[in-house]
Each structure stands twice: as C-alpha cells, then as structure tokens.
Amino acid sequence: MATQDILQRLDPAALTTGSSTNTSNRRHMEKFICSETGGLVKGDVVAFDTSKTGPDRVLYVTKAEQITNGNGLSVGVAAEAAALNDMVDVVISGYAEVKTHGAVVIKNLLTAGGTSAGTVDGRVAADISPAFGIALEAIGATGLVPAWIYKNY
Numbered sequence: 001m002a003t004q005d006i007l008q009r010l011d012p013a014a015l016t017t018g019s020s021t022n023t024s025n026r027r028h029m030e031k032f033i034c035s036e037t038g039g040l041v042k043g044d045v046v047a048f049d050t051s052k053t054g055p056d057r058v059l060y061v062t063k064a065e066q067i068t069n070g071n072g073l074s075v076g077v078a079a080e081a082a083a084l085n086d087m088v089d090v091v092i093s094g095y096a097e098v099k100t101h102g103a104v105v106i107k108n109l110l111t112a113g114g115t116s117a118g119t120v121d122g123r124v125a126a127d128i129s130p131a132f133g134i135a136l137e138a139i140g141a142t143g144l145v146p147a148w149i150y151k152n153y
Helices: 052-056
Strands: 028-034 043-046 060-063 076-079 087-102 108-113 121-123 133-134 141-151
Touching: 028 076, 043 087, 052 060, 076 141, 087 121
Parallel strands: 028 060
Antiparallel strands: 028 087, 043 060, 043 076, 076 087, 087 141, 108 121, 108 133, 133 141
16 A cells, blocks of 8 residues: 655654654655565564465565565565564665664664565575665674664565
C-alpha cells in the first residue's frame, strides 16, 4: 500500500526538528502483511514472501532468509513487532535500527540476510545482492545498529 511523502513536518511528539526518526521526509515506510510464523520484531530485515502466489508475493513479508552473498529479495526493516497475518510498517528507505548478526563498523555497507536470517552484516567483496544500506554507528556484537536503508522497493 502506497504512502504519501510529506515534504516537511515536525514530529508532534518531539516538537523540534531533527529529533526523531519521523521528522521530515527522509524515512519512507510501507505497510505489508506479516507471514512469519513466529512473528517479527522491530529491527528484523524482511523480504518478499515467495511461498505465496501471484501479487501476494509482494504483499506479504517474512524474515529475510539466510542466503550466501546476500538476500536480494530483502525489502526493508520492520519498524515494529507484528504477529502472523498482522499489518506491519516496514522502513523501505531512510533511517532505521536494524538487527545485526555480529560486529559492524561505522560506514560499513550492509548486506541483508547474508549470515543469519532477519539480520544485516558488513558487506564483503563476494556479496552479489545489492547493498542494503550503510551503518551509521559501530556495534561490537549482535544487536541493533542505526543505519541508512537504501531504497530497493
């Protein structure tokens, strides 16, 4: 379902510019339907669900499965938790906190689903899927890393 781009706005919760992830039009989100049996949590990398048929393949999302050299079906990052068959907001571009499988260095290009389902890793030369985003901060272990997600959808 398409959303509208708002050219400029202040986040009403913060009442100042530049103070939250929802300020201005730098983050784009779309609604999808969760088809992950165990549900999704905030920060999960999600991908189109190819187990569906027809256009449902791009309406439903599941955790991006682990694929050597990156998962090219990855579409974005879950902005919230969602149970099976719930609507879920997915960050398709812009700022998001995304789950990482291990250590990530600031300015690392990211690969989605390369080492572990639903996560990102630092990109390596052998990765063949497009870069998923870039790390905005270093993280030394598995957790959430602030990142800029590239628009692929």
